[in-house]
Amino acid sequence: MFRRRQASRMTRFVIAFLVVMAMSLLLLDRSGAVAAQCRRLAQHVFTPGQQWSREAMIAVRNRAPDLRPITDEQKQLEQMRLWLHESRATVAQQAARIADLERSQKAMQQILGQLPEYPIQVLPARILSHSYVGTGGGFRVAAGKSQGIREGQHVLYRYISRGRTSGVRDGQAVVTGMGVVGLVAHADTDFSEVRLVTSPECRLSARIVHWDRGEGKWVAAPEVGRLTGAGDGQAMIMELVRSNVDVAPGDYVVTYSAGIGIADSMILGEVTAVEPGEGGLTHRITVRPRVDWNMLDEVYVLTPRGRQAK
């Protein structure tokens, strides 16, 4: 009984204290300083929960479909936002492409900066016609049975659309991206006759290039051989290579500039067979050109720099 009465008294005291406190805060705290201080303290209690709930709301709002009615202005804004988003992606792609082009341009400028020092320039030319062929005896005649052309004969010469007026001279090399096509046999005023590397009349100094597994790169053998057309329109024969030189099918045969006056190490063909030569002191190497003769269309004449092409 006494305890209950004491508790009741305590409760009334607390209630009175709360009322006085609330009235004091309401009436005396005119500047709001106490309220601000209390709010700062209360933030420590409620802010973590508010942050969690804010993150949860954002996650829900991002996933949930928007059920609110959409006005025309909101539609326009949404379309504009999508358009901006796509435009940003497009601009990013174009910026990346421009950066690539700038890198390519710098690389090209470096190459062009080095080209003036290079003694050879590349002169593009077109194969004039497929109708100029050669017989086994090396005569050039127009195609047709009436001109003596028969099956089994091979093309040994071609004509190109560049001549002396373009700076082409006899003996210059004619190439494609696959390798050497031949040499200019006769440069006329506006066209030139090209002797193909498969012609028996075409003789070139060449070297063997083989894959060195130890060093992990292609290595040119120091020995220089003589490359001659086999006369069958399909292959070339390389001779005068000593038998102690390591040659195997799959090796490449490249030009040797000191012999023909053209660029060094240009691919002539690939070794397909290696046989002992006469007397066994040298190799007799069969070389297959990498150039596809049936697909020849555009070729390049390597001319000395300084002769202006028209």
Next chain:
Amino acid sequence: MRWFVFIILGWCCTVLQTMLFVPRLLALRPFHADLRPDLFVLMALLVALVARGEEAFIAGWVIGMVADLTDPGSQRLGAMALMLALCSYAICRMRPVLVYERPATQIVLAAAMVLAVRPVQLMIVSWHSSAASVGFGLLVEQTLGDALYTAVLAWPFLWVTARLATHRGRLTERS
């Protein structure tokens, strides 16, 4: 009354009140005012329906003080604390004559509490605000809208919280 659960519920209600019922989220704007329910009033109503008179007064005061602290509009503390404490105590005293287990009664009580508290709160805000005073039309609109919104949420809120905060899960538990 499970006071520990009551404290946790109060904390959750405070977070929800300050985060969920803000403009552009769950606050409604049918006219000019942002209408939002008052979960503090509902918490005070819960206490008034399950606790003794003195306990209801103290709990109402605490809830009101928390409401004052978390309301950025009120520059002074104490108004909501006094109002909710008095309302809780009054409802607690009226319990013998109320059939407060019915949802309709709970809805009416919640609306009445908001109608009693909100005008005073808005007037104090307007009194202390340096801006132009709140117009009478806006005050009425805001008060009625908040009362309606709170009344709609009253029954589900009390149904859930009573099961969490009372021993037997019903509002009839009282000493």
